[in-house]
Amino acid sequence: MPAIDLIKLMPLIITSSGALIIMLMLAVRSGHKTVEIACLLVYSIGLAYLSKPTFVFEDNLFVVDGFGKLFMGLILFSGLIITFISYAYFNEKEENPKVYYVLLLLATLGAQTLCISHHFISLFLGLEILSMALYALIAYLRTRNYAIEAGMKYLIMAAFSSAFLLFGMALIYSETGTMDFAAIANIIKLQSKISPYLIMGFGLLMVGAGFKLSIVPFHLWAADVYQGAPMPVTAFIATISKGGMLIILFRLLGLTRLISLTPIFTLMLIIALASMLVGNLLAVRQRNLKRILAYSSIANMGYLMAALLSIDEDGLQTATLYTMIYFVALLTAFGVLSMLSTKERDADDLNDLKGMFWQKPLMASIMTVSMLSLAGIPLTAGFIGKFYILKSGIDTGQWLLMFTLILASIIGLFYYLKIIVALFTEAPSSAAVPEKGHPVYYFINLVVMFLLTISLVVLGVYPQQLISILHTILS
Amino acid sequence: MNVFFYIAAAVAIISTLMVITRKHPVHALLYLIVSFMAVAIIFFQLGAPFVAALEIVLYAGAIVVLFIFVVMMLNLGRETSLQEKTWLNLATWLLPGVLGAILLIELIYLISTQPNETLTIAEIEPKAVALSLFGPYVIGVELSAMLLMAGVIGAAHIGRRTIKHYHRFLQEETK
Numbered sequence: 019m020p021a022i023d024l025i026k027l028m029p030l031i032i033t034s035s036g037a038l039i040i041m042l043m044l045a046v047r048s049g050h051k052t053v054e055i056a057c058l059l060v061y062s063i064g065l066a067y068l069s070k071p072t073f074v075f076e077d078n079l080f081v082v083d084g085f086g087k088l089f090m091g092l093i094l095f096s097g098l099i100i101t102f103i104s105y106a107y108f109n110e111k112e113e114n115p116k117v118y119y120v121l122l123l124l125a126t127l128g129a130q131t132l133c134i135s136h137h138f139i140s141l142f143l144g145l146e147i148l149s150m151a152l153y154a155l156i157a158y159l160r161t162r163n164y165a166i167e168a169g170m171k172y173l174i175m176a177a178f179s180s181a182f183l184l185f186g187m188a189l190i191y192s193e194t195g196t197m198d199f200a201a202i203a204n205i206i207k208l209q210s211k212i213s214p215y216l217i218m219g220f221g222l223l224m225v226g227a228g229f230k231l232s233i234v235p236f237h238l239w240a241a242d243v244y245q246g247a248p249m250p251v252t253a254f255i256a257t258i259s260k261g262g263m264l265i266i267l268f269r270l271l272g273l274t275r276l277i278s279l280t281p282i283f284t285l286m287l288i289i290a291l292a293s294m295l296v297g298n299l300l301a302v303r304q305r306n307l308k309r310i311l312a313y314s315s316i317a318n319m320g321y322l323m324a325a326l327l328s329i330d331e332d333g334l335q336t337a338t339l340y341t342m343i344y345f346v347a348l349l350t351a352f353g354v355l356s357m358l359s360t361k362e363r364d365a366d367d368l369n370d371l372k373g374m375f376w377q378k379p380l381m382a383s384i385m386t387v388s389m390l391s392l393a394g395i396p397l398t399a400g401f402i403g404k405f406y407i408l409k410s411g412i413d414t415g416q417w418l419l420m421f422t423l424i425l426a427s428i429i430g431l432f433y434y435l436k437i438i439v440a441l442f443t444e445a446p447s448s449a450a451v452p453e454k455g456h457p458v459y460y461f462i463n464l465v466v467m468f469l470l471t472i473s474l475v476v477l478g479v480y481p482q483q484l485i486s487i488l489h490t491i492l493s
Numbered sequence: 494m495n496v497f498f499y500i501a502a503a504v505a506i507i508s509t510l511m512v513i514t515r516k517h518p519v520h521a522l523l524y525l526i527v528s529f530m531a532v533a534i535i536f537f538q539l540g541a542p543f544v545a546a547l548e549i550v551l552y553a554g555a556i557v558v559l560f561i562f563v564v565m566m567l568n569l570g571r572e573t574s575l576q577e578k579t580w581l582n583l584a585t586w587l588l589p590g591v592l593g594a595i596l597l598i599e600l601i602y603l604i605s606t607q608p609n610e611t612l613t614i615a616e617i618e619p620k621a622v623a624l625s626l627f628g629p630y631v632i633g634v635e636l637s638a639m640l641l642m643a644g645v646i647g648a649a650h651i652g653r654r655t656i657k658h659y660h661r662f663l664q665e666e667t668k
Binding site: 077079117 | 629630632633636637639640642643644646647648649650651
């Protein structure tokens with residue numbers, strides 16, 4: 019690769035050099051605040067660079083196109099928000115919080131690599147960087163029982179699913195002789211009858227991908243890991259880590275239209291149906307907020323797979339729109355929860371939210387809007403996302419999928435409303451509200467969350483602009 | 494030759510089964526080395542001598558280094574040398590030894606009958622590997638560097654011990 023081409027991969031270079039610079043800053047013992055601001059700067063520079071229009075660049079490992087840049091922007095934006103909420107959260111904790119930012123940037127680098135990869139090698143490298151950084155991030159507060167358990171669980175499951183992924187790749191490679199997504203699709207479409215090795219290869223590939231996305235039946239880790247990880251890391255797993263894998267699926271199955279092939283279509287249909295129903299049903303009886311959000315994320319990944327299945331009628335565009343809206347709503351919810359967390363424990367019980375509206379009306383309103391958006395109530399962005407999924411599903415005539423989606427959404431409404439009801443019930447008692455140690459950061463976080471909430475409402479009322487932007491990028 | 498593939502594969506499976514059923518980590522590691530060697534023989538047979546060498550150097554070699562570390566750290570006197578003797582008695586190393594000997598015979602036979610006519614895949618030289626690693630896939634190499642960095646930093650954080658600073662007089666008091 020000539021040196022001039024390196025400039026095309028600038029978003030990756032910015033993040034990785036940011037991680038290196040912060041590591042060097044740790045060596046000279048910079049303060050927590052300096053490190054956090056440096057991390058914010060890295061994300062902002064990355065975002066600023068992405069907003070510049072560039073030509074499509076393609077080499078054997080990467081393709082930097084509008085789609086990839088959009089997802090990369092989404093990932094960097096989520097990283098920026100997570101960095102905002104991390105300072106107040108980690109400053110009070112018993113661990114040295116500075117290494118966290120290096121790992122955060124490295125994990126982001128992995129997700130960014132996934133965004134622009136169209137080759138199995140870059141896919142696997144990106145996935146491993148992401149997982150490797152996440153092992154340590156999940157167990158970051160390593161003296162807590164749940165953290166180590168969650169970290170071990172994630173480590174074993176991720177390593178195991180990587181093995182499946184590699185075996186799937188090997189089967190596909192042995193059958194097609196190439197590791198490039200587009201070339202694989204071309205060869206498969208030329209075959210009159212798809213060979214069983216290829217079907218098996220894609221099945222094994224979906225085990226690896228399904229683990230990262232926590233779709234049924236690979237969802238068993240989700241609730242425990244969400245619960246055990248520190249709140250900002252949970253937000254990271256729910257957004258960035260899943261976003262990276264989503265775009266791989268969009269590229270491998272969506273852009274190449276491989277999903278229209280019957281065996282792959284059936285496989286994804288079963289996964290989508292099961293994820294939507296199982297995720298929502300499991301969430302109903304939960305009282306732990308992190309676990310509720312984990313199960314809700316399983317269901318939401320099911321909705322996304324449903325959008326991907328209706329590829330013939332703007333399915334990809336719908337899926338991208340839904341991903342963006344889902345990320346914003348989740349970041350808002352996790353932001354509020356991490357602001358409520360105290361030094362000793364995360365605010366992850368339903369009782370922590372009881373009567374919050376009467377004490378902190380603004381935060382309770384933010385949480386309400388976020389939950390309404392996740393449930394898909396009109397006037398919030400979540401409704402627009404679900405509406406478009408339904409529209410493209412009905413246009414392609416997939417009635418079973420769409421009725422399941424509606425049924426699942428109704429079940430989902432129950433637990434989202436449970437959270438909202440808890441916010442507005444009578445305050446239990448005027449227990450002394452612990453004084454926040456970081457009034458400035460508290461205020462900044464509140465402003466950021468408020469802006470995200472505004473964007474959720476605005477997108478819910480005027481989605482036209484965003485949709486037309488997506489349309490120009492994807493067509 | 495197909496027969497050789499099946500012998501090496503059987504050795505690999507047997508030794509890997511032994512790895513996961515042994516209770517003692519040192520015994521498991523012995524079998525793990527045999528398993529790596531068997532995989533290396535398979536690679537060698539398929540026409541990838543370079544990968545076979547890497548398998549031995551990187552995987553089996555790393556475990557031997559681990560062994561040396563353990564021996565170095567535990568070499569504390571007579572009791573430990575007795576302990577080592579009980580760890581490595583005849584029953585322990587007989588089966589790995591036999592499996593290793595099978596592999597050795599196979600390797601000698603394979604080398605003595607070179608060039609191998611049954612080979613269907615072109616042999617890949619180290620030079621070709623290097624050229625593609627540092628040519629079109631150089632970004633991949635750099636990304637693996639970041640992967641290792643993530644691993645090292647994560648391990649350093651998880652494994653770090655909090656250093657407690659006692660005053661020397663206070664420490665004596667607590668004794």
